[in-house]
Every structure is written in structure tokens, then in C-alpha cells.
Amino acid sequence: MVKPVTRARWADMEELFERPGPRGGRTYTSGCWCVLWRVSAKEHQMGWGADKSPDRGKANKALMETIVSRGDRPGLLAYLDGTAVGWCALGPRADLPWLKTTKSVPDLPEADEGIWSVSCFYVHGSHKRQGIAGALLAAAIDVARKAGAQVLEGYPVAPGHGDPFTGFVSLYEAAGFDVQMGDTSRGLARLTL
Numbered sequence: 001m002v003k004p005v006t007r008a009r010w011a012d013m014e015e016l017f018e019r020p021g022p023r024g025g026r027t028y029t030s031g032c033w034c035v036l037w038r039v040s041a042k043e044h045q046m047g048w049g050a051d052k053s054p055d056r057g058k059a060n061k062a063l064m065e066t067i068v069s070r071g072d073r074p075g076l077l078a079y080l081d082g083t084a085v086g087w088c089a090l091g092p093r094a095d096l097p098w099l100k101t102t103k104s105v106p107d108l109p110e111a112d113e114g115i116w117s118v119s120c121f122y123v124h125g126s127h128k129r130q131g132i133a134g135a136l137l138a139a140a141i142d143v144a145r146k147a148g149a150q151v152l153e154g155y156p157v158a159p160g161h162g163d164p165f166t167g168f169v170s171l172y173e174a175a176g177f178d179v180q181m182g183d184t185s186r187g188l189a190r191l192t193l
Contacts, residue, residue: 002079006073016124017033033061038096075087075120076090086124086132088120089121104185118140137154152193
């Protein structure tokens with residue numbers, strides 16, 4: 001089951017992002033809270049905080065909580081047996097100003113109107129390789145289409161890339177996206193809705 005993040009589901013998102021990984025590993029967020037795309041690189045880094053700080057990511061978490069609290073729906077949560085096991089960031093591309101300044105996405109069309117983005121995925125380590133990311137992407141397509149989006153974009157990487165959180169090329173190709181990789185570290189995946 002995949003549901004949008006709402007005020008009522010904030011606690012589920014919070015628990016997913018702060019749940020230790022398998023065998024007691026570190027939590028997912030490490031301070032990001034999936035706000036990188038929503039602010040400037042400088043603001044994101046300031047919100048992330050120092051590596052060893054007990055408050056690491058506190059400002060980024062607060063920003064995401066504010067986004068959810070004001071009624072925005074910044075993404076989707078995948079549930080299994082009532083527990084959130086995965087996340088994908090979803091919304092109008094206009095809500096992601098970082099895209100306008102990055103050089104890591106090739107040939108990004110300039111106009112934002114009618115374009116939605118899937119900018120990040122996270123599947124808890126205990127549920128990887130179980131089709132969760134594919135279910136999230138399928139739901140994202142449906143939600144974007146129902147919201148009137150004309151195009152859904154993603155920014156995939158090739159396997160082995162150091163930052164797999166935007167999803168792999170194969171994920172988007174399996175969902176019918178046209179993927180262009182160019183000369184940068186991230187590709188541009190587009191699906192006309």
C-alpha cells in the first residue's frame with residue numbers, strides 16, 4: 001500500500017527516517033531529510049549540521065515537518081503490514097529550486113509548468129530488493145497524472161553511483177520512462193502522462 005505523506009502520516013515518515021538500519025546500522029537521513037532539492041546547497045548544508053553533532057539534520061527535519069504541517073504532500077510512503085518501509089519525494093518541479101542550479105542533470109527543459117518530479121527514493125534496508133521502489137514509482141505516476149501533471153521526471157544514476165537515492169536507470173526504464181544519461185552523473189528520465 002502506498003499513501004501520500006500528510007499531517008496524519010508525519011509520525012510514520014519520521015519513524016521510517018529515524019529507524020536504525022538492519023543489524024543496528026545508522027539511520028537513513030544522516031541529516032538530509034530529503035530537502036536537498038527544495039533549498040539551495042548552502043541552506044541544505046546548514047540544515048544538515050556537523051557530522052558528529054547530536055542535532056545533525058535537526059533544521060532539515062524541521063523544514064520537512066513544516067512542509068507537511070502546512071498541508072503540502074511532499075511525497076509518498078510505502079507500507080507493509082502497517083509499517084512505513086519506503087519513501088519517494090514527489091511534487092511539482094517548480095517546488096525544487098535546486099534543479100535550476102545543478103549541473104548534474106543533463107538537458108533539463110527550462111519550463112516547469114505541467115512537470116512533476118520524483119526526486120528521491122528511500123527503502124529501509126530491511127526491505128530492499130522487494131519491489132518497494134517500483135511500487136512507489138507506479139504510485140507516483142498515478143498521483144501525478146491525477147493531479148494534472150503532463151510529464152513526470154526523475155533523475156536516475158547508473159549502478160555503483162555513490163548517491164543512489166534518486167533511483168537507478170533500470171527502475172525508470174521498467175516503468176516506461178525515456179532515460180537520457182548524457183555526460184553527467186545523473187540522467188534525466190521523462191514520462192509523458
